[in-house]
Amino acid sequence: MTSVEMNLILEEIGKKARRASASLAVLPPEAKQLCLESMADALENRKAEIMRANSVDIINAGNNGMDEAKIDRLKLDEVRIKAMADGLRQVAAQHDPVGRIISENIRPNGLKITKIAVPFGVVGIIYEARPNVTADAAGICIKAGNAVILRGGKEAFESNSVIAAILNESAGASGLPDGVVQLIPWTDREAVKLMLKMDKYIDLVIPRGGESLIRTVVAEATMPVLKHYKGVCHLFVDSSCDVKKALDIIVNAKCSRPAVCNALETLLIDRSIAPEFVPLLAEKLSARKVELRGDDEFCALVPQAKKATEDDYYAEYLSLILAVKTVGAVEEAVEHINTYGSRHSDGILSLIPEDIEYFTRNVDSSTVYVNASTRFTDGGEFGMGAEIGISTDKLHARGPMGTDELTTYKYIVLGDGQIR
Amino acid sequence: MTSVEMNLILEEIGKKARRASASLAVLPPEAKQLCLESMADALENRKAEIMRANSVDIINAGNNGMDEAKIDRLKLDEVRIKAMADGLRQVAAQHDPVGRIISENIRPNGLKITKIAVPFGVVGIIYEARPNVTADAAGICIKAGNAVILRGGKEAFESNSVIAAILNESAGASGLPDGVVQLIPWTDREAVKLMLKMDKYIDLVIPRGGESLIRTVVAEATMPVLKHYKGVCHLFVDSSCDVKKALDIIVNAKCSRPAVCNALETLLIDRSIAPEFVPLLAEKLSARKVELRGDDEFCALVPQAKKATEDDYYAEYLSLILAVKTVGAVEEAVEHINTYGSRHSDGILSLIPEDIEYFTRNVDSSTVYVNASTRFTDGGEFGMGAEIGISTDKLHARGPMGTDELTTYKYIVLGDGQIR
Numbered sequence: 001m002t003s004v005e006m007n008l009i010l011e012e013i014g015k016k017a018r019r020a021s022a023s024l025a026v027l028p029p030e031a032k033q034l035c036l037e038s039m040a041d042a043l044e045n046r047k048a049e050i051m052r053a054n055s056v057d058i059i060n061a062g063n064n065g066m067d068e069a070k071i072d073r074l075k076l077d078e079v080r081i082k083a084m085a086d087g088l089r090q091v092a093a094q095h096d097p098v099g100r101i102i103s104e105n106i107r108p109n110g111l112k113i114t115k116i117a118v119p120f121g122v123v124g125i126i127y128e129a130r131p132n133v134t135a136d137a138a139g140i141c142i143k144a145g146n147a148v149i150l151r152g153g154k155e156a157f158e159s160n161s162v163i164a165a166i167l168n169e170s171a172g173a174s175g176l177p178d179g180v181v182q183l184i185p186w187t188d189r190e191a192v193k194l195m196l197k198m199d200k201y202i203d204l205v206i207p208r209g210g211e212s213l214i215r216t217v218v219a220e221a222t223m224p225v226l227k228h229y230k231g232v233c234h235l236f237v238d239s240s241c242d243v244k245k246a247l248d249i250i251v252n253a254k255c256s257r258p259a260v261c262n263a264l265e266t267l268l269i270d271r272s273i274a275p276e277f278v279p280l281l282a283e284k285l286s287a288r289k290v291e292l293r294g295d296d297e298f299c300a301l302v303p304q305a306k307k308a309t310e311d312d313y314y315a316e317y318l319s320l321i322l323a324v325k326t327v328g329a330v331e332e333a334v335e336h337i338n339t340y341g342s343r344h345s346d347g348i349l350s351l352i353p354e355d356i357e358y359f360t361r362n363v364d365s366s367t368v369y370v371n372a373s374t375r376f377t378d379g380g381e382f383g384m385g386a387e388i389g390i391s392t393d394k395l396h397a398r399g400p401m402g403t404d405e406l407t408t409y410k411y412i413v414l415g416d417g418q419i420r
Numbered sequence: 421m422t423s424v425e426m427n428l429i430l431e432e433i434g435k436k437a438r439r440a441s442a443s444l445a446v447l448p449p450e451a452k453q454l455c456l457e458s459m460a461d462a463l464e465n466r467k468a469e470i471m472r473a474n475s476v477d478i479i480n481a482g483n484n485g486m487d488e489a490k491i492d493r494l495k496l497d498e499v500r501i502k503a504m505a506d507g508l509r510q511v512a513a514q515h516d517p518v519g520r521i522i523s524e525n526i527r528p529n530g531l532k533i534t535k536i537a538v539p540f541g542v543v544g545i546i547y548e549a550r551p552n553v554t555a556d557a558a559g560i561c562i563k564a565g566n567a568v569i570l571r572g573g574k575e576a577f578e579s580n581s582v583i584a585a586i587l588n589e590s591a592g593a594s595g596l597p598d599g600v601v602q603l604i605p606w607t608d609r610e611a612v613k614l615m616l617k618m619d620k621y622i623d624l625v626i627p628r629g630g631e632s633l634i635r636t637v638v639a640e641a642t643m644p645v646l647k648h649y650k651g652v653c654h655l656f657v658d659s660s661c662d663v664k665k666a667l668d669i670i671v672n673a674k675c676s677r678p679a680v681c682n683a684l685e686t687l688l689i690d691r692s693i694a695p696e697f698v699p700l701l702a703e704k705l706s707a708r709k710v711e712l713r714g715d716d717e718f719c720a721l722v723p724q725a726k727k728a729t730e731d732d733y734y735a736e737y738l739s740l741i742l743a744v745k746t747v748g749a750v751e752e753a754v755e756h757i758n759t760y761g762s763r764h765s766d767g768i769l770s771l772i773p774e775d776i777e778y779f780t781r782n783v784d785s786s787t788v789y790v791n792a793s794t795r796f797t798d799g800g801e802f803g804m805g806a807e808i809g810i811s812t813d814k815l816h817a818r819g820p821m822g823t824d825e826l827t828t829y830k831y832i833v834l835g836d837g838q839i840r
Contacts, residue, residue, distance in 0.1 A: 372835025415792025417665035419672035
């Protein structure tokens, strides 16, 4: 297919989404809730279809030599389809973010200015392998009143196509026009590039996946992008802290799920507490098979530690490796975090109020912790219900993004003949 | 100068701004207020210097054949310098947007999550001719705790350089490090291009000027951009409305300041009221020398009207021309606005509650008016105090942007040893 032909089909997808979004935006909360619940039911009722499509993806993946762990993530069985459906039901039950009055203001001339939350319109989601994202992302977008255009990975293409079609048909049965949920019918780069120029139809793009995918999206997109680059999360062990709690927090932040973005990657330790703290730490972490890479002072205290390089302090390991650096005081810790970090989640373990105040004020990250694990940066843990991702941007949304973050606002100005 | 050399100097500017922003971000409200007031005093105390630099710009402009109206806008005299200083004093007196608690939430596990407004860090402003923007933009950015990197137009280069230097020195006298206000020392396109790649140092860029400047910035910038493309503003005259008020509002919206972005560009008229309304309208607007361009139905009622083309309905005239279209009902008016408009400011003139409801819900614009002039879309009129511009984006800020819109937020999570 030529890119001109592709573009024509993409234009059709865009127009359908735009039309559907206009209907979705004004759908009452109860109707949206029912629509999401009927989507959940449809996924369960049509599980055989989904599993059939999924088995094609699995066979292709095997033929293409995909490793077992990845194939497992691709797989949809009854339990996982029920989990997708339950996810939609949970989103359905949440508060409706559309129509919230953000502020009201009556001006001296009598104009009443109301700032009210409204959907973006059409949201594009670009994601990689796991097919459950299709239902999760669609559910959150719809809850916030947005039509959604999905572009999933090629590994899950058959599964994604069926899931998107079921969701879209189910929305149709709830009285919505065609185009509430659509999947781009190609998985090559050319189609993504064309999609990213459709700012006439897509109001916002959210890429989910590895850093290189995200950098490509940012470079190509003509519409706004909400994104998550990486999580190089830090904890700082202050000169005075609750040592037992600090050790538990560090072990939790590093070891509970090392492959996720809110896992600990670099530990900073105040020089004055190091001789007491480091041996205890090394023992705990060695027992958990964590490889330690430290500066000279740290290595002098921990014979088995490797020497850290500059690159280690920029690294998002996503595995059982921890970079460690000894620092002189809280100011140096903050300086290190703001230089090497990714503005994701960083914390201080301290009993000194002045240091806590300095740290929380000066660390430029979406989430700053005091005496808690960085692993809590998550929409569910923050009480947002569902999560569409975590933003490392500063514009619009920072940190975990739920349905509220998938809305924008408009001003309604009520007058009675006012002129200026 | 080679672009490598330029880049080195720009890096220095970026580093200075980043350092200055860290100090600014934690400056107490009173200190920020004093800093802005001393900047205002410094502008007045050093007016001779400013006028000397400005006279060089004026001479250059004359030599380059700039027209009188533009030269007038470039000119700084005592009155205009006082106005700049007073602008800074007004910003100083406003509420401080930094540190506002946006939400607080204690989780079942005891974590206390506070969402708090914080500065972006470093804001870049790219603007065209008028030198007073240098002080206005700097003032608003600083009030919101941001360091600012300015890139003004070449016509005002000498004036901008002196104003920026005075503001920066004055901040220094208030105890802030060098780099709170900096001007890029070149005005060619190459320097802008390099500046727009400095996402390491600049958190947000706001371009102010014509559509082509803004499109260039959006295409080149690697950091987020808040922008205003254009204002193709509409009013819809419904089948039932207060005719006298409607006429006054239309005249005001079109004629009070036709060259601004919130001026009326296209009028939509319900077919059923046209025979009664159009002759009155044509008389009023002809008296104000407004050229009318309408569809066939409108032209049949107004002999002097020209025939409107498709392009007229996309046009931002910024002059005494008005496009007019006859429509069947509110739905058609909304459809027209969402297709041809720029999502800026659009209004309905109506006495029918159902139509008002339909219009305000379905028009996808930053500001939707009911029975009032579109000319009110303005930070001052909205009660925001100063304004850095009007956003036609949907991400982060929509409509008039004041100091609140120049902040982002972070989450502070207070724990007592919580692990996940």
